[in-house]
Amino acid sequence: MLETKEFDLATTLVQEKMVDAEKVAHVQNSNPLEHALLVLTKTGYNAVPVLDFHGKFEGIISKSHILEAMFGVEKIEVELLEKKTVSDCMDREIPTLLIDDTIEQALHELIDYNFVCVVDEDQQMQGIITRRQLLKEYRNEYYRKRNKS
Template sequence: MLLQTLKNSQITDNEISELMISQEKVAHVQSNNPLDHALLVLIKSGYTSIPVLDKEYKVQGQVGKAQILDSILGMERIEMERLHEYFVSDVMTTKVPRMKKDETFGKALMLSINHPFVCIEDNEGAFLGIMTRRSILALIHRHLEKI
């Protein structure tokens, strides 16, 4: 019933560009960064997961606090001193939800079910920004209040 209500309100036809956080404002790391740097970026930004970009600003993957902490988890303690021994490429996941800027909100909604954010790319694959699950839910909430 909720999905039908959203379809009837034409929210799923909206372009996602209006909800996108531009790449200049998105915390990110590169695959060759050490894990201590990535953890610092994650802690300072307040995010649990961030995109991994290459030098041409193309999405390579994503890395999160859980992946980093798992890599330094010892048998009896967290071995923080080992953070500098690993790089982002050692722990990142390459499965990242991606969309083109001109695709619709309906696709973003589907992709956000299992991911905290969706990466937005141009037609050449350059990173433009992200759309967070929070912004998706906020838009749905606004539309439901109007109905």
């Protein structure tokens, strides 16, 4: 029988449950908004991380950020999708986690966000931790314990 490691919020590290950066959809800060909107639409995500050319985390861009950037005084200005870049309207005030933070710390951040980016000490993106995956993990742990009784 396979032994499963207990899911303990205080000792399980973020790096054990995160999605690696290579598997995470993202955009670069210099991309036009049009590209960011295409990425968001094609992936079905509402927001994605924004990185610089070297993979350093800078913030997130969402569909609502892009829509807000298109609002002119009297109309929606679709041409702004080509003129503005991601860095013009992204959110830079976003919490991050370090790979050696605990899942308990991650949960505090995930209350307000669907995902939180995991970075190293130099702000290089290592991956993301999502609210969905932690809820699934917690659910699975609940059923494992229930079935043991």
